[in-house]
Amino acid sequence: MKSIFTNKTEIPTAAQLQEALGDTYVYWQTFAEYTKKLYPEATEEWSFTSEKFGWSFRIKDKKRVIIYLLPRDQFFKVAFVFGQKATDAIIASTIAELIKTELQAAKVYAEGRGIRIEIKDETLVNDLLKLIEIKTKH
Structure with a gap:
């Protein structure tokens, strides 16, 4: 499923994002603010990769992306790439089994x-905050 924003010539505005995400917009803000709190030097950018994927939002440090936020219709996806140390920390943590299972099944x-x-409600918000913490430490 691709981004709800597919017009390459138009970077999504905050108002468009809020309308597209509906009730989940608050969680998007929570993740973006928490990432910036843990890593104040982080930069934020919208990125258009292709027609197939549309616009996505990234928060990155000097060398790597900390978190990807992928807008959809009335929800969004959060994406991470974890190295082995971070993966080990996640597996050893209290993070939801669903996330651990997906991580272990992911191609290396x-x-x-x-x-x-997928973020459609608050169910995984605390787990994702932990993932952001682990990502900024490893």
């Missing part, structure tokens, strides 16, 4: 294992 690439988690 040079930059690590990538996972995407």
Whole structure:
């Protein structure tokens, strides 16, 4: 499923994002603010990869993306890429089994294992805050 924003010439505005995400917009803000709190030097950017995927939002440090936020219709996905140390920390943590299972099943690439988690309500918010913490530490 691709981004709700597919017009390459138009970067989504905050108002468009809020309308597109509906009730989940508050969680998007929570993740973005928490990432910036843990890593104040982080930069934020919208990125358009292709027609197939549309616009996504990234928060990154100097070398890597900390978190990807992928807007959908009335929800969004959060994506991370974790190296082995971070993966080990997640498996050893109290994070939801659903996330651990997805992480263990993810294909391993040079930059690590990538996972995407749908956010449709508050169920996984605390787990995702823990993932952001682990990502900024490893």
